[in-house]
Amino acid sequence: MQTESELILLIVYIASVLLIIVVVAIRFFSVFIHRKNKLILAQLEAEKKFESELANSRLEIQEQTFKNIAWELHDNVGQLLSVANIQLNMLEPKLDEADRPQLKETKGIVGESLKEIRNLSRSLNKDAILNDGLINSIKREIDxxxxxxxxxxxxxxxxxxxxxxxxxxxxxxxILQEFFSNVIKHAKADNLFVNLNFEPHRLLVKASDDGIGFSQTDIRGSNGLLNMKSRAALINAQLDLDSEQGRGVTLTLEYPYKDNDRQN
Structure with a gap:
């Protein structure tokens, strides 16, 4: 009886030890998986942060480049056209009456060129865009x-x-400027429609043309689309570009308002 009792105790002891080992092993494995997942998440967050910072750096460089071009257009090209206009005014009294209509036409061309240079300069300078606001800046491009x-x-x-x-x-x-540029250069469109819909929790932007369009394969491989999508991702916006051959292109941008956005 004593031997049988000792055998039972031994079995219970061994089972208990095995159970403890299994529990410890499970616990160790659980901690290992948790730490591994935490490390993977940390790496993903670091990569995401790096990509975001890289994208922001690219945007800052692009904006500074746009700003420099805007200054060059306004200060150099604009000034040259202004000087040309002044010289034409000085020349006018010296011309015969028959030549003055042609001079007037030339002055009109120079004046319009100066005006377009200044408008283009404003569209490239982010300070001017911020001063004018989103709607007025888009309206200026449309005009x-x-x-x-x-x-x-x-x-x-x-x-x-x-x-x-x-x-x-x-x-x-x-993003809209990129779309407009593609429409002007490639779409062969007669009409461009832009709608800004300020909904309660988001801004829904739709822009479409009636041009030649292109296939979904061309869309997916487009650098312009990649640029627009990468910009949209920075502001947590959803961007879609839909097109068919001969049916134009439609851009849809869904921008969710942030906590610091406020209703006028």
């Missing part, structure tokens, strides 16, 4: 397209306008 007969462009705004923070406003404007 420029119509004035220069690039195409028939229309802007519509609906909903209660929301005051968007400066950085995000610039990025939204640059």
């Amino acid at each position: 420029r397209f119509n004035r220069m007969n690039f195409l028939n462009a229309q802007l519509s705004v609906s909903g209660e306008e929301c005051c968007i923070n400066a950085k995000d406003e610039i990025i939204i404007y640059r």
